[in-house]
Amino acid sequence: MKMKNITIIGSGVMGSSIAQSFAVSGYNVTVNDMKEEFLFKAQRRISENLSLLVEEGKITELERQAALASLEYKADLEEAVKEADFIIEAIPEVIEMKWDLFNRLEEIMKPDAIVASNTSTFPITRLMEDAGFADRMIITHFFNPAHLVPLVEIVKHEKTKPEIVEKTIDLMNSIGKSPVLLKKEISGFIANRLQTALMREAFYLLQEGVADARDIDTAITAGPGFRWAFTGPIEIADFGGLDTWQRVFDNVAPDLNKDTGAPAIIRDLVQQGKLGTKSGEGIYPYNEGSISQKLEERDRNFIKLGKIKAVKKGIEQD
Ligand SMILES: NC(=O)c1ccc[n+]([C@@H]2O[C@H](COP(=O)([O-])OP(=O)(O)OC[C@H]3O[C@@H](n4cnc5c(N)ncnc54)[C@H](O)[C@@H]3O)[C@@H](O)[C@H]2O)c1
Incomplete structure (x- = not known):
């Protein structure tokens, strides 16, 4: 059918x-x-x-x-x-x-x-x-x-x-x-588990004053995020060298944040009713009109990226 x-x-x-x-x-x-x-x-x-x-x-x-x-x-x-x-x-x-x-x-x-x-x-x-x-x-x-x-x-x-x-x-x-x-059931499925692991560390870096929010975001969009649209983390490990990644894990993993609940920054803002774009204020401030503009800009960028990825998929299938 x-x-x-x-x-x-x-x-x-x-x-x-x-x-x-x-x-x-x-x-x-x-x-x-x-x-x-x-x-x-x-x-x-x-x-x-x-x-x-x-x-x-x-x-x-x-x-x-x-x-x-x-x-x-x-x-x-x-x-x-x-x-x-x-x-x-x-x-x-x-x-x-x-x-x-x-x-x-x-x-x-x-x-x-x-x-x-x-x-x-x-x-x-x-x-x-x-x-x-x-x-x-x-x-x-x-x-x-x-x-x-x-x-x-x-x-x-x-x-x-x-x-x-x-x-x-x-x-x-x-x-x-x-x-x-998915071959078996697991909470958060795949993508939200990976995303939450990264977000936990992002908010920890913000909380610890390591960098401001914009720079933390840029560290992803201009760095790992730039690669991730086409190369996933497992392949990146292969490309970088598994010996290198063994040292990265051994040196960095012990220092990573291991909290099991939502970051304090998020909890505090939620308590104040600051929920992000839907309430007009979140981690970043927004001006009148800037929210719809930002969402439209996001969608335009996603459409462009989608076109590039569709072309790549077409080539792979040929
Ligand atoms: N928002 C996200 O980013 C996101 C991402 C992935 C999955 N989800 C999941 O998708 C689902 C929907 O989320 P959403 O963000 O679109 O919610 P939403 O609140 O925007 O929309 C839910 C809609 O369902 C309608 N509704 C409620 N009960 C109904 C019923 N019995 N019959 C018909 N319509 C009914 C509501 O009127 C509302 O329009 C949830 O299970 C959510 O966890 C959400």
């Missing part, structure tokens, strides 16, 4: 962006949320994102229009899922909410529909504690902004059928994503 109809449940930050990724790749996409007003918001966000892709030459105006035409917005869950071949839930990270949704889906979805969760933290065994469709359940963990970042981490339940895993990987490849399959 070729999958055609995709339903995304939850039209927030992730859901709208995931829906857009399928729409630009020619799928029929239905977006569901609890209220029409949330769906209007998602529709506006998708339209703006698509316009930016046109401006940056990633898609044509005709492709933008085709993507918009392939999207439907439905507040009625039953209507939204009845034709779906592949359903992705992107509702809040609250286990009871996910369980309620899965119970409801079990009653109304097609018997062969595949269900994916975009959870960032729940093990798939916990998600499926109370539902009877673990054999066609899978985690597809996208990264924000999901229409621009290629990675999708895939986690299977011990009961997930192998063909469901295969179909999910094929589907992600068909929308230009880079799926990665």
Whole structure:
């Protein structure tokens, strides 16, 4: 069965962006949320994102229009899922909410529909504690902004059928994503474990006054981060020489921060209501208007990087 109809449940930050990724790749996409007003918001966000892709030459105006035409917005869950071949839930990270949704889906979805969760933290065994469709359940963990970042981490339940895993990987490849399959369950999956290890050290350096925030950020974006878009840490160890990396580990690892909770700087700012761009202040100060400008600049840079990576992928496949 070729999958055609995709339903995304939850039209927030992730859901709208995931829906857009399928729409630009020619799928029929239905977006569901609890209220029409949330769906209007998602529709506006998708339209703006698509316009930016046109401006940056990633898609044509005709492709933008085709993507918009392939999207439907439905507040009625039953209507939204009845034709779906592949359903992705992107509702809040609250286990009871996910369980309620899965119970409801079990009653109304097609018997062969595949269900994916975009959870960032729940093990798939916990998600499926109370539902009877673990054999066609899978985690597809996208990264924000999901229409621009290629990675999708895939986690299977011990009961997930192998063909469901295969179909999910094929589907992600068909929308230009880079799926990665975990061989076993682990909290934080792969990317967030690696990212958290690095962020712990970044905030430690800030706390210890080793450098200011801008210089710590530049040390990554101009250094390791510059390489990481194309060369992962394991390959970097090979390129640098494993003998060199043995000495780096032996000399530096004992000095690394080993805290097990959130850094004090983050805790203090959260307590003051300073949550970053969403509240107007975080580690960095932001002026009126500078937040949307910064987010747009980020997206434009990601689009450019995505184009370079797509070319490289094309060459590798030839
Ligand atoms: N934000 C991120 O960076 C990020 C990254 C990866 C994964 N995730 C995961 O993706 C999921 C969604 O996160 P988000 O940041 O998009 O959240 P969000 O709060 O932006 O959006 C959630 C949406 O789900 C809707 N919703 C709630 N209950 C619903 C229901 N029963 N049926 C239909 N819609 C419902 C809400 O109205 C809201 O629009 C979470 O599991 C989160 O952990 C988030």
